[in-house]
Amino acid sequence: MDRDHILKRLSFRAWHRGTREADYLIGGFFDARSAGWSDDEIVWFERLLDEDDVDVMxxxxxxxxxxxxxxxPMMQAMQGLDYIPNPGTDNFRSH
Incomplete structure (x- = not known):
């Protein structure tokens, strides 16, 4: 599977978690950071998506x-929470 296909699949999985909170947390992280990920970072994120949302959050x-x-470093970046838009000031991505 080529990189673009993998990233599209991961984007779908990141934005379709089951709760809006998990979608914003995990999907927002994916959108903000995935463009520069190495193969190892992609594998890390794919494994993370297999975990329960409650735990990831x-x-x-x-x-x-x-x-x-x-x-x-990947979890530290996720913990920064600087990638989730503010509904009062930022444009929200609708999924």
Whole structure:
């Protein structure tokens, strides 16, 4: 599978999580950061998508410790939460 196809599939999965909060957190992170990802970072994100949304969100906002498999620069970037638009001032992406 080529990189563009993989990224399109991951985008769909990132934006169709089941709750609006998870969509914005995970989908917003994907949209903001995926363009520059290495192959290893793509694999990391794909594994993250297999985890429960409740866990991913808890890791991202710091209410649960991040498992070793997901600790590192990618999770730190997700924890920055600077990629989620503010509905009062930013344009929201509608999915």
């Amino acid at each position: 808890a890791w991202a906002i710091g209410t649960q410790p991040v498992p070793e498999a997901f600790a590192g």
